[in-house]
Amino acid sequence: MKSPLGVIWGISLALLCPAALAAELELQGTRLLVSGMLDGTAVKAFEEQLASGHIRTVVFENSLGGTPEVASEFAQAIRANGVNTEVKGQCHAACAYAFLAGKEHRFGRGFQVNGLLIPVAGRPRPADLVSRWNGDDGVRTLSDFIAPPAEAAPTDTAATALPSAAAASASAPAAVQAAAAPKERWQANQGVLFVSTPTLFGRVYNSFYCDGTQGRDMSRCELLSDADPYKLGVLTP
Structure with a gap:
């Protein structure tokens, strides 16, 4: 029998299949909403929006997939303009590394399950997790995937x-x-998955290692201990 988390996750991913479409941008005041796959089609428009100086927060909503090269372009624009980032729903692969480039990077509020899947080349050791995504370490980790x-x-x-x-x-x-x-080495379904699930008593955070064989059934991923996203710098307070 699947855990409640597995059931919720399976349903959410089934609903998110259309999110594999090309990235779309939507301006909401000082917030720029980015949805869909980061495939490079929206890079120029994204850079122009951030260069305008009006954007304070980039919100990634249900963005699944993308290449490390495009992730680097989005991350560079975010870092250069000093904006914050936020995830609502799912943010996988290229989206995850773009998200980490934010001055402050947080999960959005609400009743949705938030998930961040960060590609890694293999199962990280506990010592690797401590600094892998903090500051410049995140940039170096991403560059490992770029030919x-x-x-x-x-x-x-x-x-x-x-x-x-x-x-x-x-x-x-x-x-x-x-x-x-x-x-x-860049596998969109292989990496460390950070999940935030709403409950009656607040949000519950769990971390998993997914080896890529699980497909969309994230309940098959391995639970990681002592991998709190705030302690690891994946989320900022």
Whole structure:
């Protein structure tokens, strides 16, 4: 039998399937609402809105997926303009790293289940969690997923056109493998999941490690102990 959290999470994700659409922006006074996948289509408009100086808070609402490169662009604009960030509903993958770039980054209030899924390359050790997303450490963690510029890689087209990952591993030059590795490590469903669930007595926070095999059934993720999002700097007071 699934836990109540698993049931709530399964329902919320089933309702959020349409959120895989391209990112959309909506201006609400001094708040800029961002929803949908961070696929790069709204980067320029996002940067222009923040550069106007009128935005105080960027609100990510049900934003699932995106690439590390786009996450870096959103994060850079947020950091450069010193705005706060907020999550309402779900914020996964690229959205999570953009969220962490806020001057203050918090979960929104209300009766929704808030979830932040931060991609990581493997199961983090307790020592890794302590500083992984604090300040510049979050930027360095994100940069690990971003491949170096294409011109830095050899122009051996025969090697890069291999039909399978196994063949590439056996035959491609080391530099080509190094350039491809970051993208292979970026898995939108693999990472550390922070969940905030409303109850009659306030919000309950839980942290999980998801290895990517769970699909949309987040109740299959492993519960992490001593991973309070406030202590780890994932959420600010």
